Amino acid sequence: MLTGQVGRILFSRIFEDEDLVEAIKKRAEERGVKAGALLLIGTLKNVVLGYYKEGEYKYIRLDGPLEIASCIGNVAVDEKGEVVVHAHVVASSEKGEAFGGHLMKDSHVGATAELVLIEGMGMNLKRTYDEKTKLKLLKLG
Numbered sequence: 001m002l003t004g005q006v007g008r009i010l011f012s013r014i015f016e017d018e019d020l021v022e023a024i025k026k027r028a029e030e031r032g033v034k035a036g037a038l039l040l041i042g043t044l045k046n047v048v049l050g051y052y053k054e055g056e057y058k059y060i061r062l063d064g065p066l067e068i069a070s071c072i073g074n075v076a077v078d079e080k081g082e083v084v085v086h087a088h089v090v091a092s093s094e095k096g097e098a099f100g101g102h103l104m105k106d107s108h109v110g111a112t113a114e115l116v117l118i119e120g121m122g123m124n125l126k127r128t129y130d131e132k133t134k135l136k137l138l139k140l141g
Contacts, residue, residue, distance in 0.1 A: 042113030
C-alpha cells in the first residue's frame with residue numbers, strides 16, 4: 001500500500017468534441033498532477049469501452065447521446081514519466097440502459113464534462129508493463 005497526502009483538488013470543464021481520455025491527461029499534465037484520483041460526470045457523443053479478456057482489450061463503441069452516469073479512475077506515470085489515465089465509465093442511453101467498461105480513446109464529449117482531480121502528494125504512483133497480463137499495472141513500492 002502506498003500512502004501520501006491529499007494535495008490540490010482541481011475542477012475543470014471539458015468541452016464538446018474533446019477526446020475524453022486525452023482531455024483528462026492534458027489537464028493533469030498542465031497542472032503537474034502525476035498521482036491522484038479522478039471523478040467525472042457529463043455527456044458523450046460516443047464512447048469506446050474496453051473489456052479486458054485473455055491479455056487484450058476487446059472494444060465496444062456506442063453512439064449517443066449518452067449520459068456519463070459515473071466515471072472514476074486514477075492518474076499515474078509510466079516508466080518514461082508520461083501521465084497515464086486509467087478510468088472506468090458507466091454511460092447511459094436515452095432509455096436509461098447502462099453500459100460500462102474501461103474508458104478508451106475516441107470517446108468524445110457531448111455538451112460538457114466536469115472533471116475533479118484529487119492530487120496525491122508525497123507519493124510516486126507508477127505504472128509498469130507486466131508481461132503476463134500485457135497491462136501497465138500499478139507498482140506500489
